[in-house]
Structures are given as C-alpha cells and as structure tokens.
Amino acid sequence: MDNQDDLSEFLISRRAKLDLRQAGLPDFGGRRRVPGLRREEVALLAGMSSEYYKRLERGNAKGVSEAVIDGISRALQLDEAEHSHLHDLIRAANTGAHPQRRRPTRTTQITPTLLQTIDAMTTVPVFVQNGRLDAVATNTLGRDLFSEMFENSPPPVNAARFVFLDPRAPTFYQDWESNTRQIVALLRVEAGRSPYDRQLSNLVGELSTRSDLFRKLWGAHDVREHRTGIKNIHHPIVGDLDLTYLGLDLSSDHGLQMLVFSAEPGTASHDGLQLLGNWATTHDPALHAHDAPSPPQK
Numbered sequence: 553m554d555n556q557d558d559l560s561e562f563l564i565s566r567r568a569k570l571d572l573r574q575a576g577l578p579d580f581g582g583r584r585r586v587p588g589l590r591r592e593e594v595a596l597l598a599g600m601s602s603e604y605y606k607r608l609e610r611g612n613a614k615g616v617s618e619a620v621i622d623g624i625s626r627a628l629q630l631d632e633a634e635h636s637h638l639h640d641l642i643r644a645a646n647t648g649a650h651p652q653r654r655r656p657t658r659t660t661q662i663t664p665t666l667l668q669t670i671d672a673m674t675t676v677p678v679f680v681q682n683g684r685l686d687a688v689a690t691n692t693l694g695r696d697l698f699s700e701m702f703e704n705s706p707p708p709v710n711a712a713r714f715v716f717l718d719p720r721a722p723t724f725y726q727d728w729e730s731n732t733r734q735i736v737a738l739l740r741v742e743a744g745r746s747p748y749d750r751q752l753s754n755l756v757g758e759l760s761t762r763s764d765l766f767r768k769l770w771g772a773h774d775v776r777e778h779r780t781g782i783k784n785i786h787h788p789i790v791g792d793l794d795l796t797y798l799g800l801d802l803s804s805d806h807g808l809q810m811l812v813f814s815a816e817p818g819t820a821s822h823d824g825l826q827l828l829g830n831w832a833t834t835h836d837p838a839l840h841a842h843d844a845p846s847p848p849q850k
Contacts, residue, residue, distance in 0.1 A: 555644040555747050556611025558773075562641055563609045565773040566628040567594050574629070597627035613645040633741065637775040640744035662689045666802065670694075670810070675829070677795075677813040680802070683742035684752050685711040685735065688808060693825070696832040697813065700724045700788065712739060712755065716763040726784035726792065736769040737776040744775070746807075778809065789831060790824040 568588035572579045575589055575597060584590075589597075595605035600623060608616065608624075621642060625635045662680070670678040670691045677694040681687055686708040687701070695702060700721075701714045712735050715721045715728070722728040742752060759766040778799045785793045795813040802808040815821035 555641070555647075556613075558743070558747075559613060559638075559641040559645045560609055560611045561771075562638065562773045563624075563628070566630065566634065567591070570629060575627075594624070594627050598623035611645055613642040616642050616646075633737075633775050633777045637741055637744045640741075640747075644744065644747040662808075673812070675825075677825070679811045679813070681711065681809055681811065683738075683746060683807050684749070684755055685738060687711070692832060693829050694813075696828055697785070697787065697793075697825075710755065711735060712759060712766075716759055716766045723786055724788075726786055732765060733769060733774065734776065734778070736766060736772075737774045738778055740770070740773060740775045741777070778811075783813065787824070787828065790828045793821045793824050794819070795821060795825075 567590075568586070570589050571587075572589070572593075575593065577589075577593060577597075591606050591609060592602045595602045598605065598620075600620065605624075608620075621635070621639055624630075625638060628634075630638060666680070667689060670680065670689060673691055674693065677697040678691040679687065679694045679698065680689040687698075687710070688708075690698070700718075701711065701724075702709055705714070715725070715731055715735050721731075725731045739752070739756065742749070743756070746752060756770065760770060780796070780798050783793075783795045783797055785795065787793055793815065795815050797811050797813050800810045800812065802810055815825050
C-alpha cells in the first residue's frame with residue numbers, strides 16, 4: 553500500500569462526492585469534466601492556495617498543520633472517522649520518506665484478565681478482534697453465535713475472509729451487502745492507522761485478488777467507525793437474530809476491540825440467544841446442527 557497514493561486517492565474520492573450545491577458554492581453552468589468539486593474550489597473552501605492543495609492531493613504532505621487538516625475536513629465535509637483517517641494518511645505520507653520513523657507492526661496479546669472477563673459474560677456473545685478483523689478471543693456464546701465463521705477455518709479466523717470468500721456468508725448475514733461495505737471501511741481505517749502492517753497488506757492483496765466486489769469497494773476509499781449498530785443474522789441452529797452490538801476499544805490492549813451483542817428482552821431474538829446458550833451447554837452447533845431444536849417464532 554503506497555502511502556502517498558492512498559492520501560491522493562482519498563482526497564480525490566471525497567471531493568468527488570460533493571457538488572456545488574452541497575458545498576454552498578454558486579453554479580454558473582458550464583460543463584464539468586469530472587464529478588464533484590474541482591481542486592480550486594476545495595482550496596477556496598479550505599482557505600488555502602490552489603497550488604498548496606494540489607501538492608497535498610498529489611501526496612506531498614510535508615509540513616501539513618492541524619489547521620490545514622481541519623480546513624480540508626470542513627471543505628470536504630468529512631465526518632469524524634474520515635477526519636481521523638485523513639490525519640493518519642498525512643502522518644503516514646510524512647513518515648514514508650523516513651523509514652526510521654515508521655511504527656512497527658502492532659502486536660496484540662490477550663491478557664488473562666481479559667479472558668477471565670469475557671468468559672464471565674455468559675448471557676451475551678462477546679467477540680474480540682484486532683484491526684485486521686482477526687478473531688482474537690470469544691466467549692462461549694460468541695463462538696457459538698459465529699460458528700459458521702469458525703467452522704473449518706484455519707487460524708487466524710478473519711471476519712473479512714468469511715464475508716467475502718465464504719459462500720455461507722450471504723446467508724448468515726441477512727444484510728450481507730451492508731456488511732461488505734462495513735468490513736472494507738474498517739480495513740481502510742486500519743490501513744491508515746497501520747500502513748506498514750505486512751499481514752494487513754497481505755490480507756488486502758488476497759481479498760483484492762479473489763473478490764471483484766472487495767476490489768471495487770476498496771477503491772472507493774470509504775471509512776467508518778465501529779461503535780454501535782445492528783446485526784441481522786440467520787443462525788443455522790436458532791434462525792433469525794436481530795442483535796444490537798456495542799464496540800468497545802480495549803485501552804489496556806492497544807489495537808483490540810471488544811464487540812458485545814445483545815437482543816431486546818421479550819423478542820424472538822432474545823429467546824433465540826437464550827436457546828443458543830442452552831443448546832451450547834450440551835452440543836457443539838458446528839457439529840450437531842442436524843439435531844437443532846426448532847427456532848423461536850417471530
């Protein structure tokens with residue numbers, strides 16, 4: 553992954569999403585050869601010279617200040633995740649010319665305290681992942697919930713590989729298309745944060761080679777945070793589950809995020825999670841799916 557190219561392509565992709573009306577600029581008509589704003593218009597909105605912005609969009613990030621980043625973020629109407637990603641890309645572009653400044657690949661280890669904590673959370677599925685979306689740890693219910701991902705998968709089990717390369721994924725995730733976009737956006741964030749992570753580069757290369765959809769979405773340069781949302785899952789044992797997830801960054805284990813899933817009490821999804829938990833005490837769902845009880849009715 554070329555840091556200067558990533559910065560250039562990200563800025564180009566963001567200004568292509570804005571039109572004159574959205575930017576609050578007058579439209580005097582005339583043909584525009586490319587979609588979105590021109591470089592000169594972004595520079596005007598950001599309060600800088602056109603030449604300075606053009607250099608930045610070519611990947612030359614030398615001497616870029618926080619004020620410049622803020623100005624470009626306002627001009628391109630970046631959200632919090634995009635603003636943070638731009639900051640990471642500029643840092644990476646600056647350090648790329650100075651190998652001695654590069655951060656080493658982040659290593660993540662699960663502490664006994666963390667394992668004890670997630671094992672004690674017996675009524676909700678817990679899934680701990682790193683920035684590459686490798687499954688680093690789960691509690692019992694978390695592994696049972698994502699049994700399709702773990703079945704016949706060599707370590708490290710990876711959510712991106714499952715979503716894009718496993719034929720079961722479009723059935724497991726009822727909103728599979730939304731999940732594909734989310735997965736790529738999360739990997740884009742990690743690529744900006746950890747531009748010299750060889751394992752991440754290898755993963756992106758593998759998915760780009762094996763999945764046309766991944767390659768297309770990767771080229772869009774979209775990013776997002778993974779804080780809270782809904783997962784609509786079709787589990788092979790208990791049927792459809794509509795789950796809320798909460799993403800918690802583990803400050804004690806830099807680079808790890810703990811995802812906790814839950815269902816609203818009194819719903820079929822809540823009953824389904826309880827059924828899955830009870831079933832898991834005596835059965836391995838990956839091996840005994842043919843003996844599964846009837847899923848709760850919605």
